Amino acid sequence: MTTPDRYAVIGNPVAHSRSPSIHAAFAAATGQQISYERVLAPLDGFAATLQAFASSGARGCNVTVPFKFEAFQACPRRTERAVLAGAANTLRLDADGWLADNTDGIGLMRDIQINAQVPLQGTRVLLLGAGGAAAGVLGPLLDTLPAEVVVANRTLERAEALVASHQALAASHGVRLSAATLAEPGAAFDVVLNASASSLGGGDIPVPASVLRPGSLALDLMYGASARPFIAWAEAAGAQGRDGLGMLVEQAAEAFAVWRGVLPATAGVLAQLRAEVDGVATA
DSSP states (O other), rough: OOOOOOEEEESSSOOOOOOOHHHHHHHHTTOOEEEEEEEEEOOOHHHHHHHHHHHHEEEEEEEOOHHHHHHHHSEEEEEEEEEEEEHHHHEETTTTTTEEOOOHHHHHHIIIISOOOOOTTTEEEEEEOSSHHHHHHHHHHHTOOSEEEEEESSSSHHHHHHHHHHHHHHHHHTEEEEESSSOOOOOOEEEEEESSSSSTOOOOOOOOOOOTTTOOOOEEOOOOGGHHHHHHHHHHOEEEOOOHHHHHHHHHHHHHHHHHHHOOHHHHHHHHHHHHHSSOOOO
């Protein structure tokens, strides 16, 4: 029998990750021979962990918090979308070394526009956070041609830096792009995307309810128990709350395509995962 190609998700924490089951389902559906595991990296040891994983015969990996910026820096070759984000969540090991890519943004856009059936062209979007998650989604978000995107962050300087790195792309698409603080982000957005660390850390909702309007889409990039306070807050304001489970599956599908050259169908995997997540008390 042929030895399966080896893949993993590297992060800290990582025990909760559902990526192994997602990629196992993709492999079964597409006839690809792979193995996929979880790898816990010390907070100060990502580079060493990645090197050890490469030496074990690995073909690629996903990277999750808090290592997406380090993953980008560790790779000698980078895709355009990884360069724009300055962060990577998908790495592929080729004969000439690691290739860094970022599938977060395209995964989120597919979930919003295909799964949730919310078109983004011409909308006003508020993006909360300016870290690796926000950096990964901003470029693909601009590509959907919203009318305006405001990046709001606790530290204004970080939001301004993220905006500056994407300003040329925004201008080429005719999208108004600006930075704001979480205290004064603006009001009545069509879409609010929570890419901040508030849900991950169990913190309070980082913005006032005035950022929403009835019927807005409010999506937290986290899923399960971590996202429930944000969803409840959004629905109490008359908005449509959504978690990041669809993004998780869609970005995984794109990563699978980067590795294997085939884009798997996602509907069945997402439905199964949704049933599992909604049926348990914690993510």
